[in-house]
Amino acid sequence: MINENEKDFLKFYMEQTWEEMRHIENLRERVTILVITIASAIVGFIIQQKFAIETKPFLWFVIVLGVFGLLMTLKLFQIHQMSQRRLDKWYLYYESFCGDDPQILKLRKLADKENKKDFFYVAKIRHNYFWSAMHIFIVAAGLYLFTMYPKQIVSDNKVQTNCKAKNIDTASTTLDTNKLKRK
Numbered sequence: 001m002i003n004e005n006e007k008d009f010l011k012f013y014m015e016q017t018w019e020e021m022r023h024i025e026n027l028r029e030r031v032t033i034l035v036i037t038i039a040s041a042i043v044g045f046i047i048q049q050k051f052a053i054e055t056k057p058f059l060w061f062v063i064v065l066g067v068f069g070l071l072m073t074l075k076l077f078q079i080h081q082m083s084q085r086r087l088d089k090w091y092l093y094y095e096s097f098c099g100d101d102p103q104i105l106k107l108r109k110l111a112d113k114e115n116k117k118d119f120f121y122v123a124k125i126r127h128n129y130f131w132s133a134m135h136i137f138i139v140a141a142g143l144y145l146f147t148m149y150p151k152q153i154v155s156d157n158k159v160q161t162n163c164k165a166k167n168i169d170t171a172s173t174t175l176d177t178n179k180l181k182r183k
Helices: 004-048 053-095 104-118 127-146 177-182
Strands: 151-155 158-162 174-176
Touching (some): 053 104, 053 127
Antiparallel strands (some): 158 174
């Protein structure tokens, strides 16, 4: 039989775990918003600069930022699931002291079953997949944008960018390498 002190401590610990889980979800949301905002600003800058070769390092940063966001999202999901598993165990333990036929977890399972029935297709998709997909999209967009950069041709001490396919002014993309060496 559970004593009153253990019961109070268990209830307190369950409340604290719920607070921690809310905090983790808020943190995951903030990280995702921050990553999307920074990546969007950088991509906008790169496009505004018409894919100037000097902006390529920024695109690498977008890709790294997307990978960071994905890993952070997965780690926060792992912490969230650890807390959920703790709660599930504590619910079972707590319910074991609620008489011969406790209904707490039975009602929860019934509600979950009804929800899955009402939202059959969507209920199969874990919410973590949506968070991860946003970061995967950022990485994929960064990789795709690398293909948008004009190809470079090196000949006779000049670096010239092949811009015909990209409709970019070639006069502004030719660079005399001898001038660079003198500086």
